[in-house]
Amino acid sequence: MTEINYVFETHGLNIFYGNFLAVADVNINIPRHKITAIIGPSGCGKSTLLRAFNRMNELVPDTHIHGEVLFEGQNLYEKSVDPVEVRYRIGMVFQKPNPFPKSIYENVAWAARIHGHKGNMDELVESSLRQAALWDEVKDILHSSGLAISGGQQQRLCIARAIAVKPEVILMDEPASALDPIATLKIEELMQELKQKYTIVIVTHNMQQAARVSDHTAMMMLNGGATRSGTVIEFDETNKIFTRPTDKRTEDYVTGRFG
Amino acid sequence: MAKKTANGLKQDKDPARPLLNLKKRRRPGEIVIQSLLFFTGFFSIFTTISIVYELGKEAWLFFRTPAVNLLEFLTGTKWQPHIEEFGILPLATATLVTTAIAMAIAIPLGLAAAIYLSEYASKKMRNTLKPILEVLAGIPTIVYGYFALTFVTPLLRSVFGNDIVEIYNTGSAGLVMGILILPLIASISEDALNAVPRALREAAYGLGATKLEVAVKIVLPAALSGIAAAVILGISRAIGETMIVAVAAGAGPNFTLNPFKAAETMTGHIVRISGGDLSYDSIDYNSIFAIGLMLFFLTLTLNIISQRFVRRFREVYE
Ligand SMILES: Nc1ncnc2c1ncn2[C@@H]1O[C@H](COP(=O)(O)OP(=O)(O)OP(=O)(O)O)[C@@H](O)[C@H]1O
Ligand SMILES: [Mg+2]
16 A cells, blocks of 8 residues: 555635635645645635635635545545544644633643543643643643733644644644744744644745745635636745746745735 | 933934924813713712612611511511511512522523524524514513413413412412523623634634534633623522512412412512502511612622622633
C-alpha cells in the first residue's frame, strides 16, 4: 500500500451563500504534513474555502456546495457523513481568539471530555499546552479563566484546545491577524513544530507570513466574471508562487502591485 | 523659552502661534436630556421607597398591637383574625406550594423552549414563535384563573379522584401559574442565549461538538446570568400572582403542603380581605400590610440570593 500524499482533494468545488456563488470551481490538493497557505485580497472567498474543509459553512443557513471535497479519499459532503465526526478530525483556529469562558484547563479538556477521552486528563492538558508552547506561561494559573490571559496567549490556548482532540488537520483562519509581531512569531514557530504531526491549512493576509511559514500556496482572486466569485487562480509550491508565478495577477499581488 | 524634549529636539513657544479654541462649550441639550434621565431613574427609586414606607408604617401599627407578637406571626400555624390568631405559615406554605409547582413547570419547559428557539429553530420559525409566546404572556390572568378552575381542576379530579382532589386546590393554581410564567422565562432566557457570541458556538462546533453539547455545555453556561434573572423574575411573579390563586386555590388559610387541598396564599388572602368591608385602622386591615411586607422581603431575599449565585457561577464571555 502506498501512502496517499494528499489529505484533501477538491473536485470542481463551488460554494454558495443562497444564490450567491462565493467560491467557484476550485480544484486543489492539500499535501499531508505540510503547511498550505491560502492568500488573496479581501472578500475573494478564502475563509469560505477554508471552512468548506470541515463543513463549518453549513452553520450559516442557506449555504450549499456543488462538487466534492475528498478527505482521505472520502467525500465529506456525502449524505452519510456526519459533520460532527468531520469537525472532530479537522480542527479549526479562528481569526479572533475565542476561548470558552471557562478555566484554561477546562478549555483544553472540554472537547476531549465530550469525545469520551479515557486517559489521564491532566497529562492531556499538559501535553496539549506544551505543544502549543503555552505551558510554561500558564502552568500556575490553569484554573483561572481562559479570557484572563493576553490575546496571543489566548490564541495559543485555542491551538492547544484544537490539538487536544488529536485532529489530523488544523485549519487556521488568519490566526495571527489580531496579534503583535512577537506573538505572531510565536505562532509561526509553533506551526513549524506542529506540521511534524498535523497537516495545516492557513488563511493569511500577510504575504511575508505566507512566504515564511508555508510549503504550498493557493492564490485566490475574484474571477472577474459578472458573479464576482472567488477562485484559486494559482496553486503551487510557495517558493514558486513568490519567485516565479505563472499568473500575472499573482505576481502583481505578491509583489504588492495589486490595485 | 527653549526646552529639551526626550528626543533631543527643542520645543519653542511661538508667540505668534494663534491659540486653538479648546474652551468648554455649553451644550444645553445634553443637560436637559441628562436631567430627564436622572429624574426618571430617581422617580422609580422614589416610588419604591414610598411603597416600602407605606407598607412599613401600616405593618408597624399591626405589630404594635398587644394581640400580635413577631415570633408568633412568623411561626404560628393558624391565621384566624377573628380570634386574634396571626400565624403567617398557612398563607406562606400555600404560596410556597403554588410557587414551587409553577416553577417546576416553568423553569424546565421555559428553558427548553428558549434553547429550541435560539439553537434549533430556523430563523423563520423563531420569528413566528417568539411573538406568539409573548402574546401568551399578555393574556389577562383572570382568564388563566378560570382555566385552572374549570379545566385543570376537573382534569386533576378525574385523574386522581374526586375524594382526593378538592374543588379548590393549590395544585391546579400552581400548574396554570407555571403555564403563565413559562413564556416569560422562555423569552428572557432566549434573549440571554441569543446574546452569546457566535464565535463561542463556532469554537465548540469546530471541536466536533454536537448541537446539544454546544447548547447545553457552552451556550447555556455562558448565558447563566441572564437565565438566572429570568428565573428570579419568574419566581417573583409566581409569589406575587394573585388572580389565579384567588379564583382557583381556595378561600381560607389552611396549613398544608398537600397540593390537592384548598389553601389561601398570601396574595389570595390580601385580595379577599381587602375586597370585603374592612374598616381602616382595624387589626385585620393592618395585618394585610404585614403580609405585604413579608412578600416584599421574600422577593428581596430571592433577588439577593440570585445575585450571589450569578456572581459565583456565571461565565463572563467578554
Ligand atoms: N454568511 C455569509 N452570507 C452571505 N455571504 C457571505 C457570507 N460570508 C461571506 N460571504 C460573502 O462571500 C464572499 C467571500 O467571503 P469570505 O469571508 O470567504 O472572504 P475572505 O477572502 O475570507 O475575506 P477576508 O480576507 O476579508 O476575510 C464575500 O463576497 C462575502 O461577502
Ligand atoms: Mg476571511
